[in-house]
Amino acid sequence: MDAQAKLVEEHKTAVARIQEEVKYFHDNKKHFRVYHGSTSSTRPMQFKRDSIVDTSDMDRLFAVDLEAMTVQAEPKVPMDKLAEHCLEQGVLPKIVMEFKGITVGGGYSGFSGESSMYRYGLFNNTVADIEIVLGDGSLDTASRTRNADLLEHAAGSLGTFGIVTLATVELIKATACVQVEVQLVDDVSKAHEIFEAATEDESIHFIDGVYFRKGRIAVMLARFVDGPPAGQKVLKKMQVHWFADTIEDILDKKPTTEAPASIYMNTADYLFRYDHGAFWGGKLAFRHFHVPQNAITRRLADPFMDSRTCYHALHKSGLANEYVVQDFGIPASTVTEFVSFVNETLPELQIFLAPCKAPKDIGLSSRFNPRVAEVADQRIFAVGVYGRGPRDPKAFYELNRKLELRSAELLGAKLLYARTYYTEDEFWLIYDKAIYEEMRRKYKAEGLPTVFEKLKADMDTGAGRRRPVRGILETMWDKLVGNKEYLLKK
DSSP: OOHHHHHHHHHHHHHHHHHHHHHHHHHTTOOOEEEOSOOSOOSOOOBOGGGEEEOTTOOOBOOOBTTTTEEEEOTTOBHHHHHHHHHTTTEEESOOOSSTTOBHHHHHHTTOOOTTHHHHOSGGGGEEEEEEEOTTSOEEEEESSSSHHHHHHHTTTTTTTOEEEEEEEEEEEOOSEEEEEEEEESSHHHHHHHHHHHHTOTTOOEEEEEEEETTEEEEEEEEEESSOOTTOOBOOHHHHHTHHHHHHHHHTTOOOSSSOEEEEEEHHHHHTTTTTTTTTHHHHHHHHTTOOOSHHHHHHHGGGOSHHHHHHHHHHHOGGGTEEEEEEEEETTTHHHHHHHHHHHOSSEEEEEEEOOOGGGTTOTTTBOGGGGGGTTSOEEEEEEEEEOOSSHHHHHHHHHHHHHHHHHTTOEEOTTSOOOOOHHHHHHHBTHHHHHHHHHHTTOTTSOOHHHHHHHHHTSOOOOOOHHHHHHHHHHHHHHTOOOTTBOO
16 A cells, blocks of 8 residues: 555544544534644633544645645644645645644634735635534535535634544645845835735735834735845844844845845745744743843744744743734725724734735625625735733733724724634624524534634633743743643643
8 A cells, every 4th residue: 555545544544533523422412622732822722531522633644736736634734744745846835824833724714824815815715625524423525616605614613613624725836935025114004005016016926014113114025036146045044033033133224115125035934934933922932031132042942932832831821811912804994093003002012914815805705794895895904913911811801802892893803713802792793693603504513612602611711820930841841741732631
């Protein structure tokens, strides 16, 4: 039996086990949660061994199909493994999320995107078909021509339609190197104009920006290239690992739209440029523990600064209770106003900005309340808000509530991978409950928790209490000994 045939047989066996476990919970009318083994969510989580379906071993990756320009992957395949597998064949997924540990299943179920989403939409828009175990244990498939409504509505639903066991991901041609042009702009409106113009340039493939503070915004436009020109080199390891600082150093030279600064990066380094420190969380961690930042301390901390370890530490330490990590989709007409509001509300922050497609083009207009129709034709912008909030739990709660409700007032919505503070009534005013329940009835998912029930359950676990020093030390120990079961309740 060749390697691919063996993978297929292993996959079938694993899916049969999952079907059997789901059917048991369905027949006994018991709720269950899907345990993935790790997470890139900041929601507090705990799992009980007797109420989970374990998919942590679903990480098989199949051969790249260069004729169809697709690759099939099980849900636990992480982005770094997927990208490496594809780059060996000179291709990449159309969307590769910025953290190495984000998985195919997480990307599909959680509305994920990155700096190429202005071309291709969200990650789920680049998934051609899925295999899924439904709420009663039966196995089905969904594609753009079969069960297309399931393919659309299971995306971004946090697994509340069933368990995706296989996804077919669309690919594009790629090179080994990326050129990044960096320019400094002083307001969001100007960045917006540059973003819009760049979307018309076929040579550009990636567009994003970082709002460091008022009057200091980096706009970055990137292209695939074969390699750096003579006399230039790609960014070194520590320049990549502290990418935000690297960009700030470039901004000090005041690059303009007419004369941007150019840097070169290996393609994999570009894709995961925000992984180390989880965007700029590494810098915040140094400040939190009053550790001086210099070449020596950064190198000493480097093995523990990858995003997988950072998220592990967030859950162990409870520091997610005072650090704001939220992503929003905001329409073009209100994005400047929203960023201004965020800046006034949370002064110690940095913001990730990237253009996406319009809601009607990526399957969002049928998911949210009718007011979204007002902006269905507008480009939406990913606005990632990351910064330190107040230590007082009530003040932290109120701050996050302000961000959530202001985004809704401006006809935007937040991504649900993060902590959620909506009341149930507020949640269903934003998300269309009628269509969601209709689709769940159609695809036998009524025995599974709803999206809101799942979010509320996570917030009510009691997990995530503050224990920063002990939590960080436990995280370091877990990494050293290879313990990855930090989400399971002891």
